[in-house]
Amino acid sequence: MKYQPVIGLEVHVQLLTDTKIFCGCSTKFGSEPNSQTCPVCLGLPGALPVLNKKVVEFAIKAGLSTNCSITPRSIFARKNYFYPDLPKGYQISQFEDPICQWGWLDIKVDDGETKRIRITRIHMEEDAGKLVHGELSGRDDGSGVDLNRACTPLLEVVSEPDLRSSDEAVSYLKQLHQIVTWLGICDGNMEEGSFRCDANVSVMPVGSSTFGTRAEIKNVNSFKFVKQAIEYEIQRQIDLIEDGGTVVQETRLFDPNSGTTRSMRSKEEAHDYRYFPDPDLVPLVISDQWVERSRRELPELPEQRQQRFMNELGLPLYDAEVLTASRALADYFEAGVAAGGNAKTVGNWIMGEITRALNDTGTPIESCPVSPGQLAELLQLIDNSTISGKIAKTVFDEMWKSGKAPQTIVEDQGLVQVSDSGAIESIINGIMAANAGQVEDYRGGKEKVFGFFVGQVMKASKGKANPAVVNELLLNKLKG
Amino acid sequence: MKISVADVEHAASLARLELTSEEKELFAGQIGAILDYVEKLKELDTEGIVPTSHAVPMENAFREDIVQPSIGVARSLANAPEREGSFFAVPKVIE
Numbered sequence: 001m002k003y004q005p006v007i008g009l010e011v012h013v014q015l016l017t018d019t020k021i022f023c024g025c026s027t028k029f030g031s032e033p034n035s036q037t038c039p040v041c042l043g044l045p046g047a048l049p050v051l052n053k054k055v056v057e058f059a060i061k062a063g064l065s066t067n068c069s070i071t072p073r074s075i076f077a078r079k080n081y082f083y084p085d086l087p088k089g090y091q092i093s094q095f096e097d098p099i100c101q102w103g104w105l106d107i108k109v110d111d112g113e114t115k116r117i118r119i120t121r122i123h124m125e126e127d128a129g130k131l132v133h134g135e136l137s138g139r140d141d142g143s144g145v146d147l148n149r150a151c152t153p154l155l156e157v158v159s160e161p162d163l164r165s166s167d168e169a170v171s172y173l174k175q176l177h178q179i180v181t182w183l184g185i186c187d188g189n190m191e192e193g194s195f196r197c198d199a200n201v202s203v204m205p206v207g208s209s210t211f212g213t214r215a216e217i218k219n220v221n222s223f224k225f226v227k228q229a230i231e232y233e234i235q236r237q238i239d240l241i242e243d244g245g246t247v248v249q250e251t252r253l254f255d256p257n258s259g260t261t262r263s264m265r266s267k268e269e270a271h272d273y274r275y276f277p278d279p280d281l282v283p284l285v286i287s288d289q290w291v292e293r294s295r296r297e298l299p300e301l302p303e304q305r306q307q308r309f310m311n312e313l314g315l316p317l318y319d320a321e322v323l324t325a326s327r328a329l330a331d332y333f334e335a336g337v338a339a340g341g342n343a344k345t346v347g348n349w350i351m352g353e354i355t356r357a358l359n360d361t362g363t364p365i366e367s368c369p370v371s372p373g374q375l376a377e378l379l380q381l382i383d384n385s386t387i388s389g390k391i392a393k394t395v396f397d398e399m400w401k402s403g404k405a406p407q408t409i410v411e412d413q414g415l416v417q418v419s420d421s422g423a424i425e426s427i428i429n430g431i432m433a434a435n436a437g438q439v440e441d442y443r444g445g446k447e448k449v450f451g452f453f454v455g456q457v458m459k460a461s462k463g464k465a466n467p468a469v470v471n472e473l474l475l476n477k478l479k480g
Numbered sequence: 481m482k483i484s485v486a487d488v489e490h491a492a493s494l495a496r497l498e499l500t501s502e503e504k505e506l507f508a509g510q511i512g513a514i515l516d517y518v519e520k521l522k523e524l525d526t527e528g529i530v531p532t533s534h535a536v537p538m539e540n541a542f543r544e545d546i547v548q549p550s551i552g553v554a555r556s557l558a559n560a561p562e563r564e565g566s567f568f569a570v571p572k573v574i575e
Contacts, residue, residue, distance in 0.1 A: 018546070018547055019548070034567070034568070035552070050543045051542055052543055052545050053542035053544060080494075084570040084573055131573060141571070142564065142569050142570060142571060143571070144564055144569060145567055145568040145569075145570055277534065279533075283533065283539045283540075284540060
């Protein structure tokens with residue numbers, strides 16, 4: 001039988017605020033355990049949580065950027081369960097009336113088409129603390145609790161089960177990741193857990209309209225692992241059904257080392273969270289004016305910017321997509337164009353030389369040693385025939401290393417292109433004289449040797465001869 | 481409303497309470513009586529009335545995103561039954 005996978009994703013987005021969601025403790029990563037705690041995030045009796053306004057602002061931005069409706073009146077709820085990383089015995093979250101609802105993202109699928117993935121809800125909640133095992137000196141039998149992370153603001157973005165393959169799931173995740181980092185509300189660091197994903201996976205016979213029983217996979221912290229975990233889980237469920245078994249609803253943990261998922265101890269009753277409105281936090285009312293103000297404050301989003309790059313700057317779709325991979329990259333590109341560079345050429349250089357150099361040195365575009373203005377200056381030197389495109393690459397490498405202006409490098413190293421036909425002609429004459437045999441070959445119809453002559457001339461001129469002039473003169477000379 | 485001993489056991493396990501069999505019987509009766517009273521309240525016509533989640537008519541209490549001093553590791557851990565370095569120490573919870 002053929003099976004159809006059905007996938008829904010729950011993504012936790014850690015927000016880039018300075019303080020926690022309900023208290024003024026710092027959210028800085030990597031401090032001494034329990035040094036960033038107070039009565040609120042320690043869950044001490046009588047402490048009163050107060051909502052961080054920035055969390056609300058960020059949630060509204062995330063909602064508007066994913067086509068959600070902003071709920072005019074939302075409330076916080078207590079989600080009750082016991083775990084040592086949760087000092088209050090409940091997590092403050094949203095249950096009924098989350099801040100954002102009914103959104104969607106159009107993801108790109110294989111054939112260049114798009115597919116709409118519905119977003120059920122986005123809600124605000126606090127993170128739990130961190131448990132460490134085995135690192136505690138002299139204690140093999142215990143775990144340590146660090147509550148620095150407790151109460152860190154999160155958004156949980158819940159999709160409808162609209163995804164039908166691991167590739168669609170990754171495409172959705174990447175798009176969501178791009179949006180939250182673009183908005184500057186999340187650093188997107190998946191390894192550190194700033195953007196993490198749980199996947200609900202089930203399978204059903206192709207053509208069926210009834211979903212199978214789903215398993216929830218936790219702990220998937222890279223795009224690669226999401227793909228791996230979902231594919232493993234799909235196959236596990238199919239094998240199970242084919243062997244006459246049934247899938248049980250459970251939470252499974254992905255193990256990146258083996259690429260498999262395994263059952264976490266069944267929580268049975270633990271899923272009875274007994275949600276109820278948190279009386280400590282008053283209702284959140286968001287006016288239309290507030291929503292509209294947030295809408296006006298939104299940056300131009302990747303999708304819109306792509307369209308503009310295509311419509312106004314005449315870039316092909318591929319270039320527009322690559323150049324809007326991040327906001328910083330798109331900004332760099334636009335600054336290069338604003339400094340007088342031709343859009344297509346600036347784009348090519350960014351996608352070529354600059355990306356290569358960034359990757360080779362592990363440098364983020366934000367700290368690119370060659371400024372967009374310098375890049376535009378370099379391209380102008382090609383445009384006005386001061387240097388050839390080939391020499392420009394040499395100049396670029398020098399700019400990268402020294403940070404010097406392209407004009408200075410060209411002058412210092414004597415790289416100005418030779419377009420003077422007299423000078424080039426004399427080089428050609430010399431080379432033709434020294435290679436009479438090849439001249440005969442060419443004239444006898446072996447046109448392939450033309451490349452040999454171009455190479456020789458360029459070499460003799462140390463790469464400085466203007467290739468267009470070389471081509472033209474050579475052609476005339478060789479034809480006799 | 482009839483509350484069974486099994487219902488009490490379920491609620492007790494969610495709340496991590498250990499009860500004797502006498503207590504289970506006792507609480508089954510008491511919880512039943514409370515729920516009977518709730519049943520009585522349900523007789524009231526609440527059609528069109530928004531459920532009350534908060535008793536105080538107040539909304540939008542915010543704080544700005546400005547760091548305030550924390551209380552420090554020593555005070556944070558002052559009430560910890562057990563500690564290890566700067567961590568709260570708990571029984572092993574890894575699965």
